[in-house]
Amino acid sequence: MSRPDAFAFIDSTTAKLMRAPWAGYPLAIGAVLAALGIRAALEGFGSFYYLPMLPAVMATALLAGRRETAFAIILAVAANVALVHRDSISDTVANALLFASVAWLISEGFWRLRAYRRSTSELSRRLGRRDHMLQTILASVPVVTLDRQGIVRSLTPSASAILAAPEALAIGEPFSLFVEDFDLKAFPAPCPASAATGLWVGRSGEGKKLELNIQLGLNEDETDPDHAILCLTDLTDSHAADAHAREMHAQLNRVWRLNSLGEMAASLSHELNQPLSAAVTYLHAAQTDMKRAGPVADSAGRTVDMAKAQLLRAGEIIRRMRELLAHESRGLDVESVGSMVADLHGVIGMIGRTGAVEIRLQIDDDNDIVWAERIQFQQAMVNLVRNAVEALEGREAPVVIISGKAISDEAYEIRVEDNGAGIATADMETIFRPLMSTKSGGMGLGLSVTRTIIDSHGGVLKVEASPMGGAAFSFCLMRERELVDA
């Protein structure tokens, strides 16, 4: 505030006078009396009429309102008429009118000035607030400004954090020090309305590789040294998260292929073993009958023996194939449900986005240490979530809730439920059987594989109607309590 103190005094006095409306009149009287005093003092140097009164009126106008000023003018005119002898009435009236109008004009000038000053100070206050807000926003946004040569002129704290370069060091350096081959001309010609963006690979002051999205805005003011404004977005972490999700997805896919092959083999072997058993047993019964026919049937009996041996061989082949494809359980380990599910965030997010479904995670991290085979558990979770999302196709406001909490000292329960159409009671048992899909696209292995996984964890996969309206699949894992107590 480099404003002269006199102005401040005038402002504050004016404000006070405005609040106390009658205080202006004594001021006017005082000012006129003072002017009269001055005039009396100057009497020896010559004759002064109205001129000494002018400062009194101006002072009143400066500090008080129109009424007080008018009052001061009347006082001054009255004093003059009383003190100065005029030859004619017309002279008296003409002088008084001249004084009054000149004094009023000057006062009017003062008031205009005052109103103007008030509006500018209001404007500058508003500007100050805007500026403060902008500074606050900028502090959280990584912004760098460059001059025409690509030299850094300023950078916000968050930009300095991304580039790992202190403000003092970065300013004055070319921006290409941080982002290799950075060139303002490499951006597509920005139209003034919207900024141009581009992806760049940068290197932080600590040598870390950065993946940056840079939004460029060019200053149209040719005289402003801040020529280019760059808004940085650090994509490094989100790219790393994407890569993790992709890796997880690939890993789950591999496990899924093995699991579903194993499930197919198990299912096929069960289905084939039934008719094979029946055939062998029938043949044996036939042999028993043949023996009653005596030695005549001996040769036929031997042939039947050979047929039986071939059927048993088929059974053996199936058994070997199943053993080969059986899911190789690496055994259960002590795991945390929270961490196993956290690994899946990316994949679950991907499934949710594909189906345009909102997926809510409500996993209780307390007492979540359980016995589980990490990747198999994750496979089961993804299967259940994918099923739930697919069941929601075409629904309004589709939601899937994945929840988990310890329900007793021994068990941690996991639930996956949706607000879809649910599962008919009649289908509740058959949905778990392999090759029993109710979906047109599915092989019908998902739930069957999931159940096999849950079985191998010593749990039971249950299905019931969810309070949300759709189906609720749930199962329990065995809690590892000693670790928690320790």
Added chain:
Amino acid sequence: MNSITVLIAEDDAAVRDSLLMLLRGEGLRARAFASGAELLANLPDEPSACIITDVRMPDMDGVEVVRRLKDLKGHAWPVIVITGHADVPLAVQMMKAGVVDFIEKPFDPHRLLEAVRGCLGHLTEQEGERQNRQEIAERIAQLSQRESQVFRALVEGRSNKEIAAELAISPRTVEIFRAKVMSKMQAKSLSALVRMGLASPPQ
């Protein structure tokens, strides 16, 4: 008359039918049911049946059948499990639950028949013992009160003199009662009589 039968729980119709044909061809009495629940509902009161059950069946699986058989009627039923879906944990679980044999499908019928015969032999033995016990109980019931007192005392290993003193009769009278007991119980020797007494303790 042999009341021993083979009861089968198997959901696959062809396997069920072929098993019946096999067992009946061997001259055994057999009945088959399409589910575990049906089998349990038709269980005889006496443990006079050998049971063959599948594992993977709708509604009630073989594991559950074995578990319920254990709880039912207080007898240990001889159970043979046949399954087209065998793995080591299941086999261990079944053997622990006390099944007689665990056979993978497709099986060699000889192997199954052997197992069934083993069960039936065991059951016949049990049945024989049971009949024997019943006969002894009938004979004991024919003894008079005094004869019965002498019989129990003999089983407990007392001498004639001790018995005489205890029952306040002469040793000579004890000897007459003892002869009567031996004859009524159809015991050829004192040791045979004691065995009968031990096999049928007083109620």
